[in-house]
Amino acid sequence: MGRNLQSGVKLRPVDLARRHGLSTQAVRNYEEAGILPVAGRTPHGYRTYTPLHARALSAFLALVPGHGHRTAASVMRAVNEGEVDEALRLVDESHAQLLDDRRTLRAVEDALRDLEPTAADASGAPDAPAATFVGPLARQLGIRPATLRKWERAGLVRPRRDARTGYRVYDEADVRDARLAHQLRRGGYLLDQIAPLITQVRAAGGPAPLEAALRDWHGRVSARGRAMLAGAAELAAYLRERDEHDA
Template sequence: MDLARRHGLSTQAVRNYEEAGILPTAERTSSGYRVYTPLHERALAAFLALVPGHGHATATAVMQAVSRDAVDEAFQLVDESHARLLHDRRTLRAVEDALRGLTAESAGADAAGFRPMFIGPLAEELGVRPATLRKWEAAGLVRPRRDPVTGYRVYEPSDVRDAHLVHQLRRGGYLLERIAPLITQVRTAGGLEPLEGALRDWRGRLSDRGRAMLRGAAALDAYLVELG
């Protein structure tokens, strides 16, 4: 069976998969040629189906575990990959919730007219201590300017927006280092609307990943049935 041609791979790639333990060890002819069977076809199909949803490293580890007859270990690897997807979905949901709340707050602020804020009133509005805002500033999450006369921190509308977003995400249990990339994206986009488009794309990628995992599960199950 010509596995390489059937899957659009090089012959060396198939050999590498066998040597890595992704495929079962093939028997050899008297002249040393590898003999691939329908079982190898199932194994290769399972591996290639697992990669889009789980990534190359996890797909490799799953197939290696199956080759060692450690099926429970393979299932655990799949479970952990699904858990990461669930974590990513929850992160997305938290960001979307934060943006919805922030958009509503921004609309209210726009209607009332906005004036720059000092650290005390902003901390009171958020329900945090001024020291918390200073900690966020040290982490680069908010960047208030300093009044040239008094030296007080002055929070402009974009600073207040960032502080509210950080506050919402912190309430969701997210660490500062995980919030920083999001704040950077908001600043780069110049506001929340472009970020909403990015979140739609993110949601789409998660859905694609989930469906790919389903296809991978079906192919892996077919291989396990073939193994018996």
């Protein structure tokens, strides 16, 4: 592996702890978890660390906000075991998940936008029928009636039954929910991914009150992206120092 990781400047556990706002026990725990390289030992058995350990700890703490504790720990363990390609694969997976989150957010926004009142509605023109049946609604959406019944079993729509005929009757809220489900299904989302959103729309009384939630979602996605950039910079610095140390 090259020169011993503990050569050069020696640092105590408390030095790393104070520098990063941690307890000495946390530093020891991170070492035992493989997040830090193995510490050196004094003749009396006390742990000693080096600036490389400090860089590793900085990299890990920078990775956590963007990738989460578990992935950040796995990345650091892979690096410290010499499996850099595996570490980079884990980072790539997190970036792919963030991209999926962005696509989901966009799909949700597009679906909710499609539910906004049309210009004709706003002008006072006659509204669409307040209630409809499974066949007309399926034709309106371009799907089969069996699909609507499947969505009903999944809880995406909740039509009532006509007391006289027993037919399913979809009111305005049901039509809204069916349109939202249709948009998200076209975006490739599964029924169990769609159900929580529709539940939120119902609880909010419609899509309009979700605007604040979507803004918050945007903020969290952007913050995670920025955190990933910061984590990548610290990880790159650690990899560079490791390479120089082992040369």
